[in-house]
Amino acid sequence: MSLRVYQIAVDAHDPAALARFWVEALGWSVLLENANEVVVGADEHSWPGLVFLPVPEEKAGKNRLHLDLSPDDQEAEVARLIALGAVPVDVGQSAEVGWRVLADPEGNEFCVLEPKHSLVV
Template identity: 35%
Template sequence: METSPRPRIASIMINAVDAGRLAEFWSGLLELPVAARHAEFIWLEAAGPGAPQVAFQQVKAPAPGRRRLHLDLHHPEPGALRRRAESLGAVFVEGHDLGDFHWDVMQDPEGNEFCIAAD
């Protein structure tokens, strides 16, 4: 029986009013150097092969009712994963593009946000 690939937790994304300062704190605490910076995002190196990266997203201020922390799920077929999530009760919130990278913001049945993107 053929099974489809499992989604991979690629990032644990933390919203931060000062993403640089927060990345520096977690980098020091976890002893993980910064792996990448792009626009308002900073990613630390993964703790090991297959481990999710801790990442930081610059925001103006924590908005009431919005997430402070969320999962980024990557999958070879993000559209298929989105459809599966929706069939299980998730709701599409909005799509975003950063250069040629696209992701969809979703909400689980209790309103917790997560993102789906291509692997």
């Protein structure tokens, strides 16, 4: 099968502002911006990207899908993301888990994992 994830769509009250947060968080670039969408990615040839789409309502409830971010230094990245506008959130995780749950400026949860020095695929 020839199928790949192209973009992950994110509903946003303010797509441009939320895209700017994720551009700073991931070190990506804005690839397209207009009134209907803001697309960000590592570059125009890398998949997947994130596309922020305008919606009138605010986020309600816990995400059913979220991003897991793999840092070199978990504590440094958590501090950096909080400085960018993320906030720590409790989604029911125990204190013993190896990840930190944060929410972006519109409340979308994501996890910052412990460093993964090698991934087994």
